[in-house]
Amino acid sequence: MTEPVVGRRERKKAATRQAIADAALRLFLERGYDQVGIRDIADAADVSTTTLFKHFSGKEALVFDQEQDVDAGLVAAVRERVAGESVADALRRYVLAHWLPIAGHPQRAEFVALVDTTPALRAYYEQMWTRHTGTLGAAIAAELGRPADDLACLTLARFVLDIPALTSTRPDRRAAVETIFELLRDGWNERTG
Amino acid sequence: MTEPVVGRRERKKAATRQAIADAALRLFLERGYDQVGIRDIADAADVSTTTLFKHFSGKEALVFDQEQDVDAGLVAAVRERVAGESVADALRRYVLAHWLPIAGHPQRAEFVALVDTTPALRAYYEQMWTRHTGTLGAAIAAELGRPADDLACLTLARFVLDIPALTSTRPDRRAAVETIFELLRDGWNERTG
DNA sequence: ACACAAAGTTGACTCGTTGCACTTTTGGAT
């Protein structure tokens, strides 16, 4: 095994961060986002508010501590796709396999409910996705040997990243995802249902 | 001429609102968004901060006073399209005709620069667009005799509303818009440039 | 053992935004 080179210092730092994130999520779920102040969280984690803000950029960031690397999975899905599979298909497979199950989890449900019912969090969450457009677009372009800022690739990336917003309120999320990917593959067709 | 039915009351209210918006835009352009406080604007317009917030929902809204009814034009374009024209074509025509020229205007340039260089304004602006997804999607669906929350229609609406974000940094914005509409019409094609 | 840097504390401060109690204005009904 590789001995972790991290000393007590970094471990304590990570512990503090975790304590803050845990306290925040617990309080948010208990009382609701708007009913919890930064000072409440800081007190619960037994740190000062200044320390809290050295670990997290803002109140919203406390909620999304875990889901930082959204694009990593997408980029990997595009790069390590099976031979002959198109980029769009790889993305479709990844989305169906990784984005749908999350909503089913028991504890994830109340987390999703928290985000959905809090406008500030909805807004922050949506922006999280669109912020990854550049990364995913560049990855797609690289696979196809096009320039990193190729418009078509960026557009595909953006459209794929729109999927969560478009499907979140649908009764059958899987069918919704399929519908959107069909539209992406075949284009907008006025005459079919 | 049609005598304006508005009394002194509404006229004064409108004047106050305009004074606030003018003062705000002037100060923002002079010093930059973050260097201007709400109290500065209220003072410049000679009103109290309370009054200011009765006219505008927040600091960002002061900047976008003029471009409220984004969706009205889009909805009209879809509804009053020429016979036989597809919804997608109508949207393409409207976007090419109405969204492109704006960027060319002289004073509009520094306004755009202000928005582009201020993260808070960029975020607010992007959300303005996506907020119209429901309206435009419903309008498209109505034209095609589909349910108002038809997923394909909402998706098309969303994708069209993504266009400003995708094309704003492009050297040739017209070509960029055309490219995206081609992608929307024909679907994502891996093999063509 | 020592010195330096990173982590944390404290308290006051800025700034957007809201609430409350109050005055002024104005349109309409009597």
Added chain:
DNA sequence: ATCCAAAAGTGCAACGAGTCAACTTTGTGT
């Protein structure tokens, strides 16, 4: 003409998020 209720505006105090500067504590490398 007059009076009233609603709308518009004011002043001020407050709240919560986030920042700042000076200071203390705690690891770490030498």
